[in-house]
Amino acid sequence: MLHAVRSAEIDLPAFPPPARTALPEALRARVRSAREIGRRREREPLPTGVPALDRLLEGGLPRGELVEVLGARSSGRLSLVLDVLAAATAAGESAALVDLGDHLDPSQAAAAGCDLARLLWVRPQKVEHALAAVEMLLGAGFQLVVVDLGLPPVRGGRGIEAGWLRLARAADAQGAALLVSAPYRASGTAAAAVLELDRGPVHWLRSGSALLGGLGGFLTLEKRRGGATGRHAGISWRTAESPLAPPLPEPCGEGVDFDLRARASA
Amino acid sequence: MIPPLGLETAMPRLACLAVPLFPLAARLRSEPELTREALAILEGNGQAARVVASTRAARAAGVRPGLSLPQARALCPKLAVRTRDGTCERAAQEALLEIADGFSPRVEDAGDGVAYIDLGSLDRRYPGAAGEVSLGRDLAQAGEARSLPVRVGIASSKLAARVAAGLPGSPVIVPAGEEALFLAPLPLARLAPHLEISGTLERWGLSSIGDFARLAPAEVASRLGRTGSDLHAIARGLDARPLVPREPPPSFEEGMSLEWPLASLEPFLFVGRAALERLCRRLEGAGLACLRLELDLGLEPEGHLRRAIDLPAPTRDAKTLLALLRLDLEAHPPGAPVVGFLVRAHPDRPREAQLSLLGPAALSPDRLATTLARLFALLGAERVGSPSPVDRHRPEASALVAFAPPPPPDVRPAPHGGRGLLGVRVLRPPLSIEVLTGGDRPAAETPLEVRPVLRDDGERRPEIRGSVRVASGPWALEDGWWTDDPADREYWDVELAGGGVYRLFRDRRTGDWFADGIYD
Numbered sequence: 001m002l003h004a005v006r007s008a009e010i011d012l013p014a015f016p017p018p019a020r021t022a023l024p025e026a027l028r029a030r031v032r033s034a035r036e037i038g039r040r041r042e043r044e045p046l047p048t049g050v051p052a053l054d055r056l057l058e059g060g061l062p063r064g065e066l067v068e069v070l071g072a073r074s075s076g077r078l079s080l081v082l083d084v085l086a087a088a089t090a091a092g093e094s095a096a097l098v099d100l101g102d103h104l105d106p107s108q109a110a111a112a113g114c115d116l117a118r119l120l121w122v123r124p125q126k127v128e129h130a131l132a133a134v135e136m137l138l139g140a141g142f143q144l145v146v147v148d149l150g151l152p153p154v155r156g157g158r159g160i161e162a163g164w165l166r167l168a169r170a171a172d173a174q175g176a177a178l179l180v181s182a183p184y185r186a187s188g189t190a191a192a193a194v195l196e197l198d199r200g201p202v203h204w205l206r207s208g209s210a211l212l213g214g215l216g217g218f219l220t221l222e223k224r225r226g227g228a229t230g231r232h233a234g235i236s237w238r239t240a241e242s243p244l245a246p247p248l249p250e251p252c253g254e255g256v257d258f259d260l261r262a263r264a265s266a
Numbered sequence: 267m268i269p270p271l272g273l274e275t276a277m278p279r280l281a282c283l284a285v286p287l288f289p290l291a292a293r294l295r296s297e298p299e300l301t302r303e304a305l306a307i308l309e310g311n312g313q314a315a316r317v318v319a320s321t322r323a324a325r326a327a328g329v330r331p332g333l334s335l336p337q338a339r340a341l342c343p344k345l346a347v348r349t350r351d352g353t354c355e356r357a358a359q360e361a362l363l364e365i366a367d368g369f370s371p372r373v374e375d376a377g378d379g380v381a382y383i384d385l386g387s388l389d390r391r392y393p394g395a396a397g398e399v400s401l402g403r404d405l406a407q408a409g410e411a412r413s414l415p416v417r418v419g420i421a422s423s424k425l426a427a428r429v430a431a432g433l434p435g436s437p438v439i440v441p442a443g444e445e446a447l448f449l450a451p452l453p454l455a456r457l458a459p460h461l462e463i464s465g466t467l468e469r470w471g472l473s474s475i476g477d478f479a480r481l482a483p484a485e486v487a488s489r490l491g492r493t494g495s496d497l498h499a500i501a502r503g504l505d506a507r508p509l510v511p512r513e514p515p516p517s518f519e520e521g522m523s524l525e526w527p528l529a530s531l532e533p534f535l536f537v538g539r540a541a542l543e544r545l546c547r548r549l550e551g552a553g554l555a556c557l558r559l560e561l562d563l564g565l566e567p568e569g570h571l572r573r574a575i576d577l578p579a580p581t582r583d584a585k586t587l588l589a590l591l592r593l594d595l596e597a598h599p600p601g602a603p604v605v606g607f608l609v610r611a612h613p614d615r616p617r618e619a620q621l622s623l624l625g626p627a628a629l630s631p632d633r634l635a636t637t638l639a640r641l642f643a644l645l646g647a648e649r650v651g652s653p654s655p656v657d658r659h660r661p662e663a664s665a666l667v668a669f670a671p672p673p674p675p676d677v678r679p680a681p682h683g684g685r686g687l688l689g690v691r692v693l694r695p696p697l698s699i700e701v702l703t704g705g706d707r708p709a710a711e712t713p714l715e716v717r718p719v720l721r722d723d724g725e726r727r728p729e730i731r732g733s734v735r736v737a738s739g740p741w742a743l744e745d746g747w748w749t750d751d752p753a754d755r756e757y758w759d760v761e762l763a764g765g766g767v768y769r770l771f772r773d774r775r776t777g778d779w780f781a782d783g784i785y786d
Contacts, residue, residue, distance in 0.1 A: 049684035083684030106653035140637035
């Protein structure tokens with residue numbers, strides 16, 4: 001005859017204290033109990049090094065999602081890309097830049113803080129090749145892949161939307177951050193977030209002859225899957241020669257937030 | 267009674283791997299679609315060509331070794347015919363040896379589909395008689411995985427192992443010390459088929475190896491000398507021939523002679539893909555990857571084309587290698603029909619990386635190597651790599667170096683902000699424009715007009731047009747004055763009224779204006 005044994009009747013020893021607490025702090029966050037293994041892994045966003053962008057995206061580029069940044073000429077789109085790459089490579093991640101327009105200046109990337117040894121520069125000549133290259137790079141395990149579609153007219157058009165959806169799925173499968181920098185909407189519904197960079201004022205230093213000091217821009221969150229949209233923040237970039245180093249502290253913490261009222265008058 | 271020598275316990279155990287009908291098996295390994303067809307392998311030229319092996323379907327129709335081609339065709343009109351192919355057989359022999367290498371470091375290449383393995387180091391993994399049976403099955407399975415029908419014989423002498431490998435019911439195990447009994451009923455021709463001594467023994471009235479083994483060793487030595495003495499020992503199961511380990515080859519090869527010349531790329535790539543897949547399987551079995559791929563094409567009516575492809579990192583991805591091969595042949599067509607080919611892989615150890623527990627994840631070297639090779643195939647080597655600054659003043663100058671990222675840090679560093687520097691989109695090549703100036707020396711307040719210079723080359727370029735709102739400059743740039751392509755430029759930063767800040771320059775030698783960057 002079988003007797004059901006109630007757990008209360010068993011003299012169980014006291015449950016041992018969680019061993020996690022004995023671990024160093026850096027290790028503690030990475031250790032999961034057996035119960036937690038089946039849960040979907042929390043994906044920490046990838047900090048971009050651009051405070052305004054991190055604020056709008058709530059911590060950085062979401063891993064496993066496609067984020068598209070739109071911007072016209074001189075909106076600061078390339079500078080933003082360089083800062084994102086610099087932040088990732090400085091953190092020890094390998095990153096890839098798919099540069100459709102072949103616009104990168106390696107010396108500027110190094111000056112922006114990119115660890116060039118960790119940066120793979122891919123220079124396709126057609127948008128189809130760019131999409132194929134991105135899929136390969138995501139499959140290789142790059143945690144950050146940036147696609148810069150260059151200037152209009154984009155070589156080969158916007159690419160088919162199915163291709164972008166495929167890339168978004170690949171990024172999700174790999175848990176990688178995929179950033180698309182485009183002059184106009186290209187990725188369609190595949191983008192989990194869309195930000196638009198509007199051109200801001202140009203800073204000219206007028207000490208004798210004019211000297212370019214920097215550019216300003218306005219970053220607006222146009223789309224966020226599952227989140228609020230319409231938020232915006234100011235952003236600025238300075239030239240290396242500019243004596244206007246302040247108010248951008250080293251390393252650049254909080255960027256200059258322009259008075260948004262200036263946007264209307266600009 | 268065969269006199270014992272008392273040395274049986276000192277004889278090492280050997281396994282013999284033998285591929286029956288080796289010329290046929292090697293051919294079917296390269297053309298597996300012919301396995302169920304009536305196929306005969308011929309050796310010799312013209313009328314002297316004779317069948318040396320045939321498939322089951324051909325044998326069922328009566329095609330036997332020794333028949334001429336007309337005789338074989340008379341028996342089987344639909345008989346497919348291939349000639350013996352040294353390239354195929356070399357590759358199959360290497361594949362057989364690599365199977366053996368997977369089990370023991372001491373392997374002898376006996377040629378023509380035969381290899382010997384020293385089992386001295388395998389007695390722990392395959393202990394006892396049951397272990398030898400298990401080993402024989404594992405060897406046969408490894409052969410099947412490489413498309414080679416391997417038969418296995420295990421004994422303490424080479425001859426006994428070779429004979430056992432030729433018997434049905436593989437694996438055949440000859441217990442230690444029973445080699446003489448095993449060999450005794452065999453005809454003398456099996457002992458030394460290439461020596462005249464077997465004829466002498468037959469004239470003595472001996473018909474089997476057992477008859478020969480029963481003779482007194484001293485009498486045999488006095489009448490037949492050293493050769494006879496050695497054969498006598500072998501007949502008694504005491505094979506004194508040592509196992510001669512082979513040196514692993516420096517490269518891996520696959521190829522075949524084609525039955526008809528191939529004049530276009532696609533059919534060649536079809537057969538080349540199968541060869542590359544076999545090559546990659548062999549590399550994987552050896553724990554290696556391809557760092558350099560060489561292609562040797564035999565051309566009709568004569569001549570060769572040799573191409574070499576250096577890979578950015580070792581890979582064993584057949585699709586990648588095929589894509590690289592396709593691009594190389596499209597760029598360098600052979601110019602004549604192809605009648606045979608050989609692909610040779612120079613191996614290297616796949617890159618390995620130590621995973622980090624706390625730091626960022628490192629890229630898998632194997633996947634990275636494959637990805638880089640595929641990107642090379644897609645875009646070309648000059649379009650993939652790590653950016654590298656060039657020690658020149660021209661903004662458009664850049665260089666690429668091989669992408670080999672250092673290992674990630676052990677602990678992920680704390681994130682920090684970017685430097686906020688303004689970047690410039692470099693326009694490569696510089697965009698030719700027309701600048702209308704208000705005077706000899708344009709100043710910021712001088713009204714300027716920037717217009718694109720239209721070119722009728724079919725490519726759409728970014729357009730720069732508008733009146734100048736602010737101009738800053740000039741800054742002189744002189745670079746490479748000692749070369750054939752000097753640069754003598756006068757740079758301006760201009761903001762156009764319609765928006766956009768551009769970096770323009772005037773070539774001081776020609777007076778032409780260009781835009782080479784957009785502040786962005």
